[in-house]
Each structure stands twice: as structure tokens, then as C-alpha cells.
Amino acid sequence: MITWRNWLLAAALSALAWAPARAQEIPIFDAHMHYNQEPNPTYTLDKLLEVFKRNTITGVLATSRPNKGTHQLMEAKPQGLWVVPFIRPYRIRADIQTWFGDPLSIELIEQEFKRGYYRGIGEFHLYGKAAWNPIVKQIVDFAVANDLYLHAHSDEEALLILFEHNPRARIIWAHTGFSTPAPRVAELMDKYKGLYPELSYRSGITGSGGALTAEWRDLFARYSDRFLIGSDTWIPERWLSYDSIMAEYRGWLKQLPPAQAQRIANGNAERLFGPKPSQ
Numbered sequence: 714m715i716t717w718r719n720w721l722l723a724a725a726l727s728a729l730a731w732a733p734a735r736a737q738e739i740p741i742f743d744a745h746m747h748y749n750q751e752p753n754p755t756y757t758l759d760k761l762l763e764v765f766k767r768n769t770i771t772g773v774l775a776t777s778r779p780n781k782g783t784h785q786l787m788e789a790k791p792q793g794l795w796v797v798p799f800i801r802p803y804r805i806r807a808d809i810q811t812w813f814g815d816p817l818s819i820e821l822i823e824q825e826f827k828r829g830y831y832r833g834i835g836e837f838h839l840y841g842k843a844a845w846n847p848i849v850k851q852i853v854d855f856a857v858a859n860d861l862y863l864h865a866h867s868d869e870e871a872l873l874i875l876f877e878h879n880p881r882a883r884i885i886w887a888h889t890g891f892s893t894p895a896p897r898v899a900e901l902m903d904k905y906k907g908l909y910p911e912l913s914y915r916s917g918i919t920g921s922g923g924a925l926t927a928e929w930r931d932l933f934a935r936y937s938d939r940f941l942i943g944s945d946t947w948i949p950e951r952w953l954s955y956d957s958i959m960a961e962y963r964g965w966l967k968q969l970p971p972a973q974a975q976r977i978a979n980g981n982a983e984r985l986f987g988p989k990p991s992q
Contacts, residue, residue, distance in 0.1 A: 739966060739974060741959060742772040742795075742982035745836065745864075745887060745913045745943025748782030751806065755949040762791050764952070768959045770794070771979060774885075774943065774986075776801045776836055776864070778808075780825055787830060797986045799833040799864055800825040802852070809838045813846045822852060826859065832986055835864025836887055844874035853878040862909075862985070869893060869901075876905055883907040885941060888914045895928040902936050909985065913945035913958075918965060925968045937973035941981055 748754055748761065756764065765773070772795035777783045783798045802818040803809060812818045822834060834856050839849065844867070856863050857879050865875060866887040875882055889898060889910035895917065902908055912918065918929045925933075933940065942962050946952050966974040 738769045738963060739978045740769050740771040741942065741962065742774075742979040743770050743944050744774045744885065744941035744982055745911050745945045746773040746775055747836075747946050748775060748777040748786060749947070750777060750779065750782045754782060755946075755952045758785060758789055758791075762794065764955050765794055768956060770959070772797060772982060772986075774799060774833075774864070774941075774982070778803045778806065784828075797832050797982070798830055799835055799862070800831050801835065802837055812837060813839055813843050813849050816848065819848060819851055819855070822855065826861075831861065833862035833864055833885070835862075835885070836866050837864070839865060839867045839871045839875075841868060841870045842874075844871040844878075849875070850878040853882050856883075857881045864911075869897075872901075872908075876907075881907065883909070885909045885911050887911050887943075887945070892916050895926075895932055899932060899935065902939060909939050909941055909981070911941045911943050912962075913943045923961075923964050925965050930969075933969055933973055933977065937969075937976045938981060938984075940977045942977060 743765075754761070764770075771793070773786075774797045775783045775786050776799045778801055780801055783796075783801075786796045787798055800822050802812045802821055804821070808815070808818075825831060834852060843849075853863065853875055855861070862883045862885055863875065864885045864887060865872060867875070869890055872884065872886060872890075875884060884905075884907060886908060889912055891914060893901075898910060902910070917926060920926050944951060944955055944958050946955070951958070962978070966978055969977070
């Protein structure tokens with residue numbers, strides 16, 4: 714017979730068993746995090762930090778629309794969380810459709826850059842031949858001249874044009890093209906050494922039962938020093954699903970050799986954006 718006392722004892726033992734497992738979870742650097750403010754964020758800053766702590770998130774590539782959310786994170790200097798800020802060339806959501814042809818985008822980037830702490834520009838949306846716009850080339854050249862990364866949500870055509878603008882560009886490819894075939898991803902990574910694919914929303918990584926597919930296992934074996942993972946919290950629902958997003962990553966990370974998993978989970982971000990500041 715299960716008594717109340719026995720139930721409490723069982724619950725306590727379960728919690729003790731769970732705590733070490735949580736403590737041993739591989740730390741993750743979230744390389745695609747938006748703290749959007751239109752006009753208010755989904756979570757308060759305190760709640761945001763609670764979500765990160767619960768999921769063993771040690772750092773974030775922070776962007777927001779407008780950049781106010783990133784400012785707040787930088788000013789808070791949250792203990793135990795490394796914030797790597799990127800400039801987003803958007804003031805409002807509608808800018809997604811026009812930023813690449815708007816001279817005000819350059820003005821925004823230049824003004825934000827004066828804050829002195831940014832490590833990149835993006836995430837920005839760019840497709841096809843729109844990438845040939847002279848304003849885009851100015852931004853790419855500005856990034857290269859100032860040792861900044863670009864965070865591009867783009868199709869393959871636009872991605873190739875960005876590198877055409879300046880072969881020295883370093884580009885974080887948001888979503889790794891969503892569904893670009895793995896062999897083509899490998900070809901692009903071979904050709905462009907400054908390409909760093911990010912895996913939020915990326916299809917095809919796992920198959921039945923959450924098992925890594927053979928082609929992605931091979932990709933990770935060859936390029937584990939280039940991949941990044943992120944949440945892409947672009948809408949409130951992504952914050953509400955944050956725990957499951959990170960659990961899914963850990964589900965396939967643990968199928969990799971530990972050194973590969975560590976690089977993808979956090980080591981690559983620390984190498985690219987380091988040195989990590991002391992707190």
C-alpha cells in the first residue's frame with residue numbers, strides 16, 4: 714500500500730537521482746537567441762535568466778528587435794552568463810523586408826557599433842539576388858574591416874553572394890539552409906572556411922527515435938569545429954518550448970564522441986567569440 718509518507722520518500726529519492734543528471738548535462742552556448750521587445754519581451758530579464766540557468770546555458774549570442782533587448786542584457790551583466798552581442802539592422806519587424814535597400818540600416822549599424830561591445834551583425838534575412846544590393850556589400854565590408862561576424866538567415870544564393878562581396882567574411886549561417894542537403898553543406902564548408910552553420914530549425918539531423926542520421930554523423934565528424942546550436946526565440950512560443958528545444962539538442966549530442974559534442978555545444982562559440990570575460 715502506498716502511503717503519503719512513502720510517496721514523499723519516493724519523490725525525494727527521485728529528485729536526488731535527477732539532480733546529478735542535471736548537473737552533468739553538457740553546457741550549451743545558445744548561438745541564436747532573440748530578446749525581442751515589441752513593445753515588451755515575452756519574459757522579464759529575471760525570468761529569462763532563470764530559463765537559461767535551468768537549461769545549463771552558459772552563453773548566448775544575443776540579438777533583439779530593436780536592439781534595446783541586447784542593451785539590457787549587456788547592462789545587466791548577469792552572473793554566470795556570457796552575453797555575445799550582435800547588432801540587428803531592424804527597428805521594427807517590417808524592416809525584414811527592406812533593410813538591405815535602406816541607407817538607414819548602415820546608419821543604425823554604425824551608431825550601434827560605437828557602443829564598443831558588439832561582435833557581429835545580424836541576424837538578418839536575405840534571399841537571392843537581393844544580396845547584390847550595394848548597401849549589403851557596404852555592410853559586409855564594414856563587418857570585415859571591424860572584425861565582426863555576420864549572422865545570415867539566407868538561402869544558398871544569397872550566402873554565396875555575401876562571400877562574393879568579400880571572401881574574408883565570417884558568416885554564421887542561421888538554420889544551415891533549413892533543408893540544404895548534407896553533401897551540399899559539406900561542399901560549402903570545404904569551399905568557405907569562414908562559414909559556420911547554426912542548427913536551429915534544421916531538418917534531417919535525426920531520424921527514427923531521435924537517432925542521428927549517417928550523413929549528419931559524418932558531417933559532425935568532419936566539421937565538429939564549425940557547427941553552432943541555438944534556440945531562435947523569435948516568437949513567444951519558442952520561449953515556451955525552450956526546455957524541449959535544448960533537450961532535443963542534448964538527445965543527439967550525447968550520441969557523438971564527447972569531444973565533438975563539446976565543440977558543437979559550447980567550445981566553438983568560446984573559440985570564435987572568446988576570450989570569455991571574467992565575472
